[in-house]
Amino acid sequence: MPMGLADFIRSEIEPILKDWEAFAKTLFNARHMNKVGLRDHAKDMLLDIADDLDSHQTDSEQVAKSKGRGPTNHDASWAEIHGGDRQSSGFSALDTVAEFRALRASVVSHWNQAFSEITSRHLQDLTRFHEAIDQAVAESLEQYATVKEMETRLFGAILVASPDPIYVLDLEGRFVYANKATADLFALDLPHIIGKSSFDLGFSFASDFQRNLQKVMADKATFRGKFVHTFASGKGEKFEYLLAPVLNEDEQIEATVCISRDITEQALAEEKIWYNAHHDLLTGLPNRRLFLDRLEQEVKHAKRSNLPLAVLFMDLDGFKDVNDTLGHEAGDRLLTVVAERLTDCVREEDTVARLGGDEFTVILTGAKLQSDIEQVAVAIIDGLAQPFLISQRQVKISVSIGISCYPAHGALPLELLEAADKAMYQAKKAGANRLCFY
Incomplete structure (x- = not known):
């Protein structure tokens, strides 16, 4: 008795699957899939078809299956599983159908090569095989459409519910x-x-x-x-x-x-964090970190443009007495007003900073003459010499100012700051309430 197509499929399943794998690699979404992914459920589908060929079918069942309306059971067929998986993997419906066409072509090609003479049994088996493939295509596409429809609904729901544009x-x-x-x-x-x-x-x-x-x-x-x-x-x-x-x-x-x-x-939270990290929380002036950063930038600019630069280091005279007699709250209020007066004494492009305690600094840019620097320093001394109204009392303080200039007194930010600091101590030793160049 000649070998039937069912037994042929079982015995030749590996060559058939190799043809399937070669075709699948030509599909866009299958190019990066491994061997298991490429073969997917093909082996199980072929074995199911082989079992189907061995089973008895009436004429009406054959006609129904040729139209993709064969009997179904409650468990998902391998064709349905394949269709759902292919949809989830991004395959198009045409690609999914093309795989079944390739599977059909591979089986028929190997069958024709093996048998030069076609018997009526062979024709009957081929007819039933084509009907089984048609049924598998229908099941696969139905599941493909079901998964696609569900995915579309879910995706649409996500888009509608998303708070992001x-x-x-x-x-x-x-x-x-x-x-x-x-x-x-x-x-x-x-x-x-x-x-x-x-x-x-x-x-x-x-x-x-x-x-x-x-x-x-x-x-x-x-x-x-x-x-x-x-x-x-x-x-x-x-x-x-x-x-x-x-x-x-x-x-x-x-x-x-x-x-x-x-x-x-x-962004506002990040800006607030940055601001708090770079500004004095009491006066709102730049703190030491931001002052040194700006001084570094100004030194680079002065070097490129060949323009002078001056740093003023200030220490308040008599501040400790105000703090001790009127309390820390009054001292804080005094520092706040001092910051306002210092800002009023310089240009908008200059930088006023509080380094800590009662120490303040100023970066003066573009002051070409020493007299210009002295003019700003005298304005600061006179401005802070005016009485302050603190806690319903008039308070008087003064300021000692040390001045350093770029590039004469240093080429690096810290060198300029240290030079101005030393000059400030010289001013204090000389009687305070005065300015002193390094």
Whole structure:
């Protein structure tokens, strides 16, 4: 008795699967899959088909199966499992069907090579095999569609529920999709967004955004950026966003997805942390850290531009007595008013800082003559010599000022600060309430 197709499939399953694997590798989403992933459930499907060929079928059952309407059971078939897995792996429906065509072609090719003469038994087996494949295609596509529909519903629910604006842009930078969060942020109905670009909508960040969008399309790579803008909704001010390219099967970009997030509160918190780390909490002046950073920058600028630079180091005379007699609260109030008067004595581009205690510093930029520096120092001495009204009492203090100049007294920030500090002690030794150059 000649070998039937069922036994042939079982005996030749490995060569058949090798053909299947070779074809699967040509599909876009299968290029990076391993052997197990490529073969997927093909072996189990072939063995099920072989068992089906051995089973008895009526004429009506054969007709139904040829139309993909064969009997089903409660357990998922291997074809259904295959269809669901392929959808989850990103395969298109056409690719999934193409795999079954390849499986059909592989079996028929090996069968024809093995038998030069086709008997009626062979024809009957081939007919039933084609019917079984048609049934498998139908089951696979039905499950593919079911999973796809569920995925679409879930994805849609995620987009609707997402608090972050998510939108899709075409190759010209026009909106082709926008979720509810986007419409709420823009304070626009979807018909007024779709088909428009960021330029059309009048966004202040449009130029930078479009330039980054073109970079994503050119590089086919994601991009993270930030922008500042107040939308019509009044929501947020500072935003970060992610641009990601959407590639087709030929790895050509067909759209770009953008996910943005309101980081206004986060940015304000970070700014507050930075401010507190670089400013004196009592007076609001730059602290030692920020002062040295600015002094370093000013020294670099002075070196490049060949301009002079002066550092004033100040220590209050009589502050300890105020603190001891009127208390620390009065002392803090005095330091606050001193900071205000010092700021009034210099230009906006100059830096006034509190290093700690009753020590203050000033960076004077562009003072070409010593007399210009002296003029500012005398203004400070006279300004702080005026009485202060603290705790309903008039308080008088004075200030001793030491001055160093770049590059004469140092080429590095710390050298200039130390030189000014030493000059300040000379001023104190000379009777206080005066200035002294290093």
